[in-house]
Amino acid sequence: MKVFLAIYDEGSVTRAAQRLCLTQPTVSYSLAKLRELFDDPLFERTPSGMRPTESGERIYGDFCGALALVEHAVDSNKVFVAAQSQRRFRVSMSDIGELVFLPPLLERLSAEAPHVALEVVPTVVEAIPEMLASGRLDAAIGNLAGVRLGSTTRTTLFRERYVCLLSRHSGSIGDQMTLDAFTAARHVVVSSPFTGHRMIEEALREHGLAQHIKAKIANFTGLPGLLARTNLVAIVPSRVGKVFLTYGPLRVLELPIEMPTFDVTLHWHTRQHNVAATAWLRDVILETLHESN
Template identity: 40%
Template structure:
């Protein structure tokens, strides 16, 4: 008995995404094509393989046993194939999809775009707004090629590489009436703050304050950091954000960046990707380029 390699690819894609439609998107085929391939596999293997439930396509016991063997074999075959391929950034017209937060767009995009234009003038870059709760699925299904930020990704084969370590600072207007060149804990707690939604991944400050039994007075809650700069520059609100970004905003003169008045752990800004062995040369180039550019910031 022989089995089409594409059937194995389809099986692995369904298993990892738990969805026929997501598998179709990853494989760049139609949903009926995936359903047809799944039915063929069911006939060949004489097992239903997956059961459709409200939580997605749940694998049978036999499917789970088969997956590990199929995954290893597929990785080996596709790695051998990809080794013969070559990605030429100067000639490629491919568009990569990169997930960034709004702060990432502000701070990372200028040097990234400059480097892309220099070494890959025809390559496109599409930015997807980071969602820390969905990024694991996006990487696994191939909805994005890579992501940069500070998120926790579980339950996938996603890989990560640290770009740099970062801390938090407090941004406030230069003419703030009650806070001068230093910021005390009492002033920080007494002040009114603007905060962003936790799905952006920036919830470490809130977690530390909760452990200390402290609570900030939140006067404004929004979904994006960058919309807040004008607000902070023209009000007495405090904004806590990554130090590199705070210092960048402070350089123009209307605002100041001050250290937080309590200890808080640093955090890592990472590059995340999912090993797509079918296109490993292009993906390797993307990851190497991002690492080279962001590692110097």
């Protein structure tokens, strides 16, 4: 089941083998046995990678659920010793999360659990509950107001607000972002299914500034270089703005318009609530991100 799910997720036998720390022939052998068992190829080679057949799609959900139950049964009876564990945790976060959350988390893990691995899995917000339920994610961090609760549990890490980020050399804008300057500015927005910050573009539209959106980019990490060399203005979470100030000649100004604050939350599946390993991971995330708040 692990081999099947790895090939499904990675779209490649080679990448599945790397993910499972197995040799490629071992993964190919396991796939051959599965094909024999189900009397179906399960995957077909395409120019874009291994694509599941109809049968492959049908058994995918069953395998996810079955493997999650097995792993839960095993993990719930294990004693977790962080300093000795070689477990690989899979956490969903956006590129913003990688900028703000990942450095202190990895620093903490290196000190307390040097053999533990952390894999960041970019996941569209709508898919997070299913990924948690199937065991393909251990946790999800971010602005995840759109995630339905159901079998998902969450806790708030901190409350965040938005600010303006722009070049230090934008001479037409002074030490304060006035409403006139903001409405006259040329804006850049980030449009990505991996982030919950869609309200930024919505806020600009509500203030009649849709025509002032002069650029759309796929992730926040492209902003510093873009802003440093143009007169564009971006709306970003305050912690992101603080990080970006170290990237180049940029500055942060308060917004002249009202925008709601938002909660950065940690989500996990209720089935994992009392599993020692994932409970430890959640405690590390909570303590680390509260400390850096």
